[in-house]
Amino acid sequence: MAAPTTETGYAEESTWWGLAETEETPELQWPRNVQVYDRMRRQDAQVISVLRAVMLPIRRTTWRIDANGARPEVAARVAEDLGLPLVGSDEPYRPRRSRDRFSWPDHLRLALLMLPFGHSFFEQVYRIDDTGHARLRKLAWRPQRTLSRIDVASDGGLLAIEQHGITGKTTPRIGVDRLVAYVNEREGGNWLGQSLLRPAYKYWILKDRMLRVQAQAVDRNGLGVPVYTASEPPEGLDPTKREKREQDEMDAGLKIAQGFRSGNSAGAAIPNGAKLALLGVEGTLPDASKPISYYDEQIARAVLAHFLNLGSETGSWALGSTFADFFTLSLQTVALQVADVATQHIVEDLVDLNWGVDEPAPKIVFDEIGSRHPATAEAIRALVECGALTVDDKLEEHVRATYGLPDADADTAREYKPTTGTEKERP
Structure with missing residues (x-):
């Protein structure tokens, strides 16, 4: 029996994943979800803490170039282009100038945006040196909000991305041969990936509403609601005049109540017999702090960051350290994905351009996260x-x-x- 060399089935029936989006929540359907996730990571303290807990340890650990059987000349050139130290060398590569050179820390920071948005795309840009070799100049980030289309082959492979056109210019289309694509939890032809914040969305929206209700409750009931009680009209007053007097006093009293503010110069003048009282809520106000804390705990759970809930959800530092160890393993997995994509589409592309596809290529590795004592x-x-x-x-x-x-x-x-x-x- 001959070995099969072509595919009979398919991973995606559409060449554009945007047409086959299966997200049921309207506001989280691409591309609207980009704005939602951007608001989440910029406005909520718990979401920011969660993302930093995931991203900062990965950025902080030391990244290196492992020769992996490649010739010393090739490994040294790749390490120089990426600005990373070689395995076995304690001294990191320090270029004589940083302008017009690739920055791995900055690239890693932008690559990890695949976590909140689900994907992060880069376009390869090279420069040719005096010896005729292609040197990595930059990996130009293509922000999520600029993407207009993602073309996918029937087997699920990426073909190209398109960006929104700029006035007076054609719509940019970047082929896969020039792309470096970081995608979180890609399934089949879904090159949009899944945001790390997707499971936390409903808790974030409920928490946001609860915070607004809490602020309104304090604002409306902190000092009480001003209530004006009109004075009794004189006896024997003509009914028509009596009604007019009551209405005029009620109108004046309503203005006093509506304009009442606390402060050093606050005050009110009312007729004899009238009353102005600050009435509070009868009974107790609902406690919004408990549901808000619960929503924060669920947001942390979305990324396995249970240790952020120490003192509320978790019971002790010992239990928290167990959660932290498990969380560290999840960070290792994310870092391995970044290293794998970068090795295939940065290092190997660089080696192919300069030495051919048969040349052994080095790989990107990193120090174990949380391994320092x-x-x-x-x-x-x-x-x-x-x-x-x-x-x-x-x-x-x-x-x-x-x-x-x-x-x-x-x-x-x-x-x-x-x-x-x-x-x-x-x-």
Whole structure:
């Protein structure tokens, strides 16, 4: 039986995923959802905390270039273009100039926007150096709000993206051969991905409404509602005049009540017998803080960030540390996805352009997130005594810098002679 080389079925029946969007909530259908997720990440403190908890550790960890069997020349050139250190080298690459050069930290920051929006696209831009080699100049970010169309093949592969046209110019269309696409939880031909904030949307909208109700309740009932009670009219007054007098006083009293404000110069003048009272709500106002806290907890749960709810949802720091460990594993998965996409569509494209498709390519790797342990004096002593760590100048410099100790002075240095329990120290 011959090995199949073509596909019979399909992953997407439409060449444009926007026509086959299955989102049931109207405001979360693309492209309207871009504005919704943008408001969520800019306006809500809990959403901002959740996103920073996910994104900052990934940005903070050290990223490197692993030769992965590639020639030293190739690995060094890729590391130089990306501005990343090579595995086995402690010193990061420092270009003589930063202008007109690719910035990995900035690219990583924008790539991680696939988490709130579901996708983040970049266009490859190169420059040709004096030797004729293509050097990575930039990966130009194509903001989510500028996208107008995403073309997808029947097998689910990406074909191209289009952006909204600028006045007087044609609609930009960027083919897949020039794209670097980061997509969160892509399924089939859905190159829009799924936002990390999608499960948190209903809690965010309910929390927003609850905050507005809470603010209105405090504003309307904090000092009470001014109520004006008219005075009794004189006896024996003509009915027509009596009615007119009552109406005039009620109109004047309504203006006083509506214009009443607190302050150092606040006050009101009313006729004899009239009353102006500040009446509060009878009974107790509904407590909005509990549902607001509940909504915050659910927003954190959407990204496995349970430890952000310490003191409310979780019961102890011990349980919180367990949640944090599980959360760290989820960050590792996101970072692995970024490294995989960047290796395939940045590193390998760069190698293909300069050395051909048969040339072994290096890969992008990163230090394990959350793997750093505090270098206490006791831990360093134990490592040295068991032979796992060798004392050298770099270690001494690190220890001095960590504990804020002065630099070593060779002129006044003294030889250290440890004492035993049987020896007596001399003054």
